[in-house]
Amino acid sequence: MVEKTYSGNDIKVLKGLEPVRLRPGMYIGSTGKTGLNHMVYEIIDNAIDEHVNGFCDTIRVTLNEDDSIEVEDNGRGIPVDIHPTENKNTLELVMTSLHAGGKFDKKAYKVSGGLHGVGASVVNALSEYMEVKVYRDGKIYYQKYAKGVPQTDVIVIGETDKTGTVVKFLPDKEIFDDGDITVESRLIENRLKEIAFLNPNLKVIFEDRKRDYRQEFHFQGGLNEFINYILKRRKMNSISEPVYMYGSYQYSKVESEIQVEIAFVYTDSEESNVISFVNNIRTIDGGEHESGFKQALTRLSNEYARKYNVLKEKDENFSGEDVREGLLAIIHIKMPNPVFEGQTKGRLGSKVAREAVNQITTEKLSLYFDANIKEAKNIFERMFLAYKKRLAAKRARDSIKRKTIFENTTLPGKLADCTSRDLNESELFIVEGDSAGGNAKQARDRMYQAILPLRGKILNAEKTDFLKLLKNEQVSNIFTALGTGIGDEFNLSKLRYGKIIIMTDADVDGAHIRTLVLTLFHKYMRSLIEEGYVYIAQPPLYRFEVGKQHFYLYSDDELEELKKKYGDKKWRLQRYKGLGEMNPDQLRETTMDRETRKLVKIKMEDLEMAEEMIEILMGYDPSVRREFIESNANKVKELDI
Numbered sequence: 001m002v003e004k005t006y007s008g009n010d011i012k013v014l015k016g017l018e019p020v021r022l023r024p025g026m027y028i029g030s031t032g033k034t035g036l037n038h039m040v041y042e043i044i045d046n047a048i049d050e051h052v053n054g055f056c057d058t059i060r061v062t063l064n065e066d067d068s069i070e071v072e073d074n075g076r077g078i079p080v081d082i083h084p085t086e087n088k089n090t091l092e093l094v095m096t097s098l099h100a101g102g103k104f105d106k107k108a109y110k111v112s113g114g115l116h117g118v119g120a121s122v123v124n125a126l127s128e129y130m131e132v133k134v135y136r137d138g139k140i141y142y143q144k145y146a147k148g149v150p151q152t153d154v155i156v157i158g159e160t161d162k163t164g165t166v167v168k169f170l171p172d173k174e175i176f177d178d179g180d181i182t183v184e185s186r187l188i189e190n191r192l193k194e195i196a197f198l199n200p201n202l203k204v205i206f207e208d209r210k211r212d213y214r215q216e217f218h219f220q221g222g223l224n225e226f227i228n229y230i231l232k233r234r235k236m237n238s239i240s241e242p243v244y245m246y247g248s249y250q251y252s253k254v255e256s257e258i259q260v261e262i263a264f265v266y267t268d269s270e271e272s273n274v275i276s277f278v279n280n281i282r283t284i285d286g287g288e289h290e291s292g293f294k295q296a297l298t299r300l301s302n303e304y305a306r307k308y309n310v311l312k313e314k315d316e317n318f319s320g321e322d323v324r325e326g327l328l329a330i331i332h333i334k335m336p337n338p339v340f341e342g343q344t345k346g347r348l349g350s351k352v353a354r355e356a357v358n359q360i361t362t363e364k365l366s367l368y369f370d371a372n373i374k375e376a377k378n379i380f381e382r383m384f385l386a387y388k389k390r391l392a393a394k395r396a397r398d399s400i401k402r403k404t405i406f407e408n409t410t411l412p413g414k415l416a417d418c419t420s421r422d423l424n425e426s427e428l429f430i431v432e433g434d435s436a437g438g439n440a441k442q443a444r445d446r447m448y449q450a451i452l453p454l455r456g457k458i459l460n461a462e463k464t465d466f467l468k469l470l471k472n473e474q475v476s477n478i479f480t481a482l483g484t485g486i487g488d489e490f491n492l493s494k495l496r497y498g499k500i501i502i503m504t505d506a507d508v509d510g511a512h513i514r515t516l517v518l519t520l521f522h523k524y525m526r527s528l529i530e531e532g533y534v535y536i537a538q539p540p541l542y543r544f545e546v547g548k549q550h551f552y553l554y555s556d557d558e559l560e561e562l563k564k565k566y567g568d569k570k571w572r573l574q575r576y577k578g579l580g581e582m583n584p585d586q587l588r589e590t591t592m593d594r595e596t597r598k599l600v601k602i603k604m605e606d607l608e609m610a611e612e613m614i615e616i617l618m619g620y621d622p623s624v625r626r627e628f629i630e631s632n633a634n635k636v637k638e639l640d641i
Contacts, residue, residue, distance in 0.1 A: 017096065017125035017148035024175050027122045032177050033184055034603075039126060040183055041191060042119035043071045043167050048195060048280045050075025051202050052334065056164070060205040061192060067170060067181045074164040077136030080154055089154040091134060091143060095124050096150065123169055124148045130169040135162040147172060185211065191282070193217050197226035198280055198332055223263035223330050230328060231267065241265075245364035249356035256336055258356040262293060262364075264329035266382055271523070272324035276331040278338050278348050287341070287348030289333050292357030298323045300362060301383060304369045310380040318383050325386035333357065412477040416441045418450040423498035428452060428481060429537070429592070432504040432513050436579035440503065443588035450497065452481050454513065461520040475520060486524045492531065500528060501599065503537035503591065505578040518602065529602050538598040539582070539591045543574040552590045554598065 020027050028035035028042075040061075050056035056075035063069055079090040086093055098121055124130045125148035134141040140158040144151045173179035185208045196204045196217035204217040219225045227242045242265040249258045276283045276290050283289070301323045305311040311318070333353060341347040369376040411417060414437070420426045425448045431437045437453025444451055458474040469475050469486075479486045483496040502517050504510030514536060521528050528534050540552035542559055546566045553559050559573075576582060582590070591597050 017098065017121060020098070020122050020125035021147065021175070024126055028126065031175055033180075036171055036176055036181065036183050037187055039123045039169075039171060040069050040071075040188055042123050043069070043169070044191070044195070045281065046120060046167075047071055047073035047075065047165070048199070048202075050165075051199060052280065057201060058203045058205070059192075059195075061188065061207070063183060063185055063188065063208045063210065065209050067183075068168055069170075069183065070166065070168040072164060072166040074162065077134040077141075077163050078132070078165050080134055080136065080141045089143075091132065091141065091154050092150055095120055095130070095132060095143070095145060096148060097121060120167070121148070126172055126175050127169040128172045130167065132168075133157075133166040135160045135164045135166075185213075189215065194226075194277075194282065195280055197222065197229070198277060223261060223332065226330055227263050227265055227328065230273075231265065243365070243368055245360060245368075247360035247364055249359055251352050251356070258333055258335040258353065260289075260357050260360040261332045262329065262357075262361065264327060266326045266379060267328055269326050269328075272327040274324075274327070274329045274331065276348075277333070278340075278353070279334055280332075281338075281340075283340075283346060283348050285341075285347035288350055288352075288354040289331055289348055289357045292354035292359075293329065293331055293361050294320060294324065295354075296358045296361035296365065300365050300369065301380065304376060305380040305383065308373065308377050308380060310377060310384055315387075318387055319390065322383050322386040322390060326382060331357065412452065412480055414453050414477065415481050416444070416451040418444075418448050419446060420448045421496070422448075423495065426450070426497045427499040427501055428497040429501045429503050430454060430478065430517060431579070432510055433578075433580065436503070436505070439580060439582065439584050439587050440592065442584035443592050445592075449592065450481070452477060454517075458513070458516050458520065460516060461523045469520075469524075478517070478520070479525070482525075482528075484525060484528075490525055490527070492527045495528075495533065498533070499535055499599075500533050501535045501537050503539070503579065506539055506541055507577055510578075532601060532603075534602040535599040536602065537591050538600060539579060539587075540576060542576065543586070544571060545573075546571040 024031055025035065028038045044059070044061060047056065047059045050073050051059070056073045058074050060072040061070070062072075078094055081090055082088065083090045083093050124145050127145070128147065129151075130145045132143050132145075138159055138161070139156050140160050141154055142152070142157045143154045171181040171183075173181055189206050189208075192204045192206050196202060197219045200220045200222045202218070205214070206217070207214045219229075221228070224242050224244055242263045245260070245262045247260055249260060250256070251258070274286070274290055274293070276286060278287075278289065298318065298320045302311065302317045305318065333356065335350065335353060335356070338353070339349045341349045418426055427448060428450045429440055429444070429452070431440045431451055431453050434453050434455060437451055440451045440453075454474055454477075458478075459469060459472050461469060461475075464472075475486075481496070482500070483494045484490050484492060485494070502514050504513045518529075518534070521534060538554060540554050541556070542553040544551045544553055544559065544562050546562075546569055551562060553562065562571075579587060579591075589596055
């Protein structure tokens with residue numbers, strides 16, 4: 001109960017790193033996998049900053065078997081002298097104070113992505129332990145911390161002819177959801193690969209000791225090689241080589257310079273993909289630098305398309321959508337004191353970055369269009385096709401709008417709706433098959449769980465024309481039930497359910513149906529995934545009975561553990577190959593009951609990797625799909641035929 005009196009006695013003063021442990025999400029974004037991965041990125045960013053400023057050419061990142069993480073660079077090494085005003089060793093100050101570091105002025109770092117005083121100290125506060133070794137001045141310096149508190153003084157533990165810093169930390173189980181401190185190795189590796197592409201003179205070594213896996217990245221081709229890496233699963237369309245632009249922009253602040261580097265190409269995809277970075281930090285939510293590029297590209301494309309007579313006088317201008325269809329672009333800017341929105345640096349808010357990128361794009365792209373007329377015309381012809389397709393689709397939508405499901409307020413007949421209209425509790429289960437759908441309808445809580453059965457496989461949204469999708473019953477049932485519309489008509493505010501749960505059999509067909517539904521969401525309703533509304537249900541693989549006890553098992557590892565535990569007793573095993581094999585009570589207990597079920601939230605943290613996988617599995621090129629299946633066939637433990 002809140003006390004009526006309110007005085008100075010009620011004000012708690014948090015000292016040192018206490019605020020970080022009290023509200024970790026404010027500093028690393030979340031206490032789930034996203035925040036855990038972000039801790040690793042913060043330490044990596046500090047190592048990268050040493051390279052960007054000319055003091056490091058090799059970075060090594062190791063994921064250890066005990067879930068600790070080690071990041072080593074051969075830069076200058078964090079200073080270990082006594083700080084002149086704080087009367088404390090500088091290393092300890094940097095690792096234990098929120099606002100201490102060498103990046104708050106331009107003396108030690110011209111540009112930087114991380115801030116020693118925020119990133120490293122936050123990671124320290126949220127770690128069970130952290131150990132730092134500094135190689136400099138011919139000596140090896142060492143200090144250890146526990147939950148941000150020094151356990152030793154800064155001591156000398158040896159001699160060396162190296163320079164650099166090694167940071168090793170074990171995330172604190174108390175901080176993270178369910179005590180899970182295993183970082184996502186694939187995402188860390190992908191981040192390091194991006195860094196190597198962005199820094200052609202840098203060697204990056206990645207090792208995951210749990211998997212006995214090691215990779216070394218060194219890409220001297222820079223952004224052009226980055227573009228070609230992404231394109232390895234796609235076909236180039238309008239131009240044979242990426243357009244590359246580089247320039248620097250001086251602005252009003254004394255000695256302030258923004259370096260702009262851009263590479264782009266057009267593909268055969270209908271989607272656009274703009275990937276942006278600031279000081280090697282991935283800006284997943286874009287920002288001012290992306291806006292500057294898009295504005296300049298649209299303006300110049302219209303200007304030169306008319307100059308080269310691709311757009312006639314009677315034609316409207318290309319829209320931004322026309323210009324960006326099929327576009328794959330990578331933008332990397334380096335600037336002092338970038339302003340990010342949020343501690344996790346997802347979006348760049350610096351207005352001057354828009355001016356810089358706009359100016360450099362205008363200057364360099366004008367030169368390209370003037371010097372490469374044939375290539376430029378190919379680009380504009382591709383834009384013109386997108387322009388005509390957009391107008392045709394608009395006319396088609398307008399002509400059939402009254403007859404389409406966009407104005408149809410009748411819910412699908414197969415939908416068993418729930419009573420609640422509260423997004424905080426309502427759920428839609430998209431269920432594979434009528435049989436499983438019937439079980440789910442009996443197993444559900446009618447108050448807040450709705451059921452929509454799917455009959456067979458839905459259309460592949462990656463390969464199907466948009467207007468054909470609109471007329472497909474399975475697809476139209478999905479987005480009519482959701483209430484949002486689709487494509488240009490999509491409106492997230494009209495969503496009828498707070499959770500969309502895809503529930504399919506635990507076999508190959510079930511996985512295929514999940515992929516088809518996710519492909520539909522990914523292409524036409526992406527906000528559902530980006531905003532965290534989409535989940536995958538996890539039905540059990542086995543029911544294990546021993547005596548009067550029974551257990552539901554979700555993996556072969558769990559099964560092996562129980563076999564060992566009960567090897568000297570009689571037990572019975574039931575393998576569930578389909579949802580229809582469970583009775584409604586079992587389906588409720590294992591897969592639908594909020595207290596006992598397991599759900600996996602679908603995330604878009606790494607959009608390119610998700611898009612690449614969808615293109616492999618659902619795209620046009622069967623040879624790419626065959627190559628993927630052949631290369632991964634040895635990983636299949638059990639195959640349902």
